[in-house]
Amino acid sequence: QTVVTQEPSLTVSPGGTVTLTCASSTGAVTSGYYPNWFQQKPGQAPRALIYSTSNKHSWTPARFSGSLLGDKAALTLSGVQPEDEAEYYCLVYYGGAVVFGGGTKLTVL
Amino acid sequence: EVQLVESGGGLVQPGGSLRLSCTASGFTLSTYWMSWVRQAPGKGLEWVANIKQDGSEKNYVDSVKGRFTISRDNAKNSLYLQMNSLRAEDTAVYYCARNDFFYWGQGTLVTVSS
Numbered sequence: 001q002t003v004v005t006q007e008p009s010l011t012v013s014p015g016g017t018v019t020l021t022c023a024s025s026t027g028a029v030t031s032g033y034y035p036n037w038f039q040q041k042p043g044q045a046p047r048a049l050i051y052s053t054s055n056k057h058s059w060t061p062a063r064f065s066g067s068l069l070g071d072k073a074a075l076t077l078s079g080v081q082p083e084d085e086a087e088y089y090c091l092v093y094y095g096g097a098v099v100f101g102g103g104t105k106l107t108v109l
Numbered sequence: 110e111v112q113l114v115e116s117g118g119g120l121v122q123p124g125g126s127l128r129l130s131c132t133a134s135g136f137t138l139s140t141y142w143m144s145w146v147r148q149a150p151g152k153g154l155e156w157v158a159n160i161k162q163d164g165s166e167k168n169y170v171d172s173v174k175g176r177f178t179i180s181r182d183n184a185k186n187s188l189y190l191q192m193n194s195l196r197a198e199d200t201a202v203y204y205c206a207r208n209d210f211f212y213w214g215q216g217t218l219v220t221v222s223s
Contacts, residue, residue, distance in 0.1 A: 001171055036210055038154075045204060045213045046154065057211065089154050091210060096168040098144065098156040098208075 002026050004092055006101040011109050012080045020104045021072040022090030028071035029092060035073035036091040037066055039084075040103075046089065050075060082108050111135035111212045113205050118217030125195050125221070131188040131205030131214055139163075139183035142208030145190045147201035148216075155201075158190065159208050173199075195221045 003025040012018040022035060029035055037050040048057055050066035053073065063079045073090055085108040090101040117129040129145070144159040158169045158179040167179050178191040188205050202216040 038210070040154075045215050046210075047213075048211050051209065051211070087153075091154075091156075096159065096166065097170070098159065100146075100154040100156055103153040 002092075002094055002097075002099050004090060004099045004101040006088075006090060006104045008102070009105045009107065011107045012077070014080060014082055014108055016080050017076065017078045018080060018106065019069070020075045020077075020088055020090075020106070021069060022074070022092070022101050023072045024092060024099075026094075029068065029073045031068065033073075033092045033094065035066070035068075037064075037073075037075045038089045038091065040087045040089065049088075077106075080108055084108055111207075113207075113212060113214035115203060115205050115214045115217040118203065118219045120220045120222065121195055122223050123196060123221055126191070126193045127195065127219060129190040129192065129203055129205075129217060129219070131190075133186045133188065133205075136207075136212075138181070138186045138188070143179075143181060143188045144206050144208045144210070145179060145188075146204045146206055146213075147199075147219075148204070149198070149201040152201075157203070160188070192219070195219075197221050 005023045031053045034052045038046040040046045054066040065076050067074050088104045112134045115131045145157040160167050160179045176194045180189045200221045204216045206213045
């Protein structure tokens with residue numbers, strides 16, 4: 001079974017920049033796997049942030065951006081706000097199936 | 110406004126069955142693949158299953174194959190998840206989502222316990 005790996009936790013200062021990554025056990029994550037990123041706060045459903053590597057939803061704040069970084073998908077937050085403290089998940093499509101990463105707990109401190 | 114509303118969760122004994130429903134509004138269900146995703150207490154997201162627009166293709170995570178069945182009724186704007194032979198490790202909040210994952214429901218809690 002394919003495993004998608006994210007950093008378990010990261011800490012960033014308010015106003016800072018942080019990059020979260022998403023790696024696949026099958027090899028490089030490319031645009032053909034349509035990586036997505038989601039934010040989840042306690043007690044809430046996940047909220048979509050980025051689709052197909054780097055595309056933002058209408059509700060996605062401008063400080064969030066998606067990219068490919070080497071053989072991984074990446075989510076970068078620039079000018080981090082206190083309200084960005086949350087769990088972040090990536091998702092990768094493998095043909096008909098879908099796999100989520102284990103999540104990154106982002107602490108803003 | 111797109112809305113997905115899950116129902117059918119609850120407490121069930123190990124080995125029991127439960128059927129989850131998801132009612133969609135604000136978009137044409139018949140034009141989208143749909144998915145179920147679950148989240149065990151304190152754990153991450155796990156994709157469970159998805160189904161093609163006309164129901165002709167279905168995919169499942171290995172841990173539920175042979176026990177869970179995803180289905181849909183486009184005329185009723187509804188998605189379903191029939192869960193049989195439930196185990197304690199199936200305890201989770203179950204979300205329905207469009208397969209592009211732009212939109213999610215609020216989830217329904219399934220607890221498998223004696």
